[in-house]
Amino acid sequence: MATSVINQGTSIARPSPDPAEAPAASFLSLNSTTASVNLEAKALFSAIQTLFDHLHAHPDNVAKLNATYPRRDVVKTAALHKTESDQKFTIDLSPMRNSWIPETVSKSLDPHGLGEVFNFFNAVSAQYVPTILSSLSILAGTDLAAAHTPHNMKYRLCDYNPNTAAPSRRMDVEPTRIMGPSP
Secondary structure (H helix, E strand, O other): OEEEOOOOOOOOOOOOOOHHHOOOEEEOOOOOOEEEEOOOOOOOHHHHHHHHHHHHHOHHHHHHHHHOOOOOOOEEOHHHOOOOOOOOEEEEEOHHHHHHOOHHHHHHHHHHOHHHHHHHHHHHHHHOHHHHHHHHHHHHOOOHHHHOOHHHOOEEEEEEOOOOOOHHHOOOOOOOOEEEOOO
16 A cells, blocks of 8 residues: 655655564655555455445445435445446445444444444554554654544445446456455
8 A cells, every 4th residue: 555645855764674673654765755554454355345245236225324424425326327437336434424324224234244344444444544644744744643533534445346337437348346445
C-alpha cells in the first residue's frame, strides 16, 4: 500500500535493516513523497466476495443497508443500469455508518461475510491507522490525526462483476471478477 504525501523533501532517518526493528511504515527514499506500509493483516477476499454475492442475490438486503445512510447509500449499484458509470459495485463503510446499521440487519448479514469485513477493518483501523497517520504527519509537517477522528475513516469494497450494464467498460477483459482495492 502506498500513500502520496503533500510535503516533498522532508528528510527521514533510514529504517533499521533488522526486521525486528523495522517500523510498520517506512519511507521509500530520504526525500520521499511516498510511504510504504507493511501490513501483516490480509484482506478477507472470500468474505468480501460472499457478501457481494449475497447482496447481488438479495436486493432487499441492499435496501436495508441503504436505508441506514440514505444520503449517499452504503451499497452502490449504478453499474446495473447506467452504462456511463464506473462498472463496479461498491460498499462504502465507516465506523459511523457501521454504527447506524440496525443490529438485526447486521446479524442477518453476518453469515454472509459482513461480520468478518467489520472485524478486519476494525483491526486495521486500530492496529495500523495510528502508525500510518503518525508517519504521514512527519512528512506533512502537521498532525494529521486531528483531521481523522474515529468517525472520519472510510473504507470501500469494490466488485468488478461481469453482470453490469456495460461489461465491456470494465478494466479487465476476461469474464471473471476482480476482487481487490478500489482503483
